[in-house]
Amino acid sequence: MHTGSCLCGAVKYEIRGELGPAFYCHCSRCRKASGSAFASNVVVAAGDFVIVQGEESLGSFSSSENMQRSFCLRCGSPIMSRRGNLPQVRVRLGTLDTPLSEGPGAHIFVASKADWFDIHDALPQHPERPQG
DSSP states (O other), X not given: OEEXXXXXXXXXXXXXXXXXXXXXXXXXXXXXXXXSSOEEEEEEEGGGEEEEEOGGGEEEEEEETTEEEEEETTTOOEEEEEETTOSEEEEXXXXXXXXXXXXXXXXXXXXXXXXXXXXXXXXXXOSSOOOO
């Protein structure tokens, strides 16, 4: 099991299952939501992601017709996002409190990455969201 929280500690969550693929997302919406060159996310089954404290402090924003982003209303930490009715969520890796044995395994949406950021690692790069 993994645990996580926001910057101020108002929101705490548990991931009661396996972590799926982790990736760096370079799309313009993730850049805006993170305030950085990319967002570091991990896929988790929606039923395995459980808010254990501070649900009243969790806000949400629809950044597009199919994307709902959740964040702490007190400190603004992005916690997770959900696309449509998919049975999974994307949890922000930076909010995890438990250690990980490895980090993200790919870069996605590199066709729209920030001009001022160069990727210098050997991870796979996908111009858009990979199929499958």
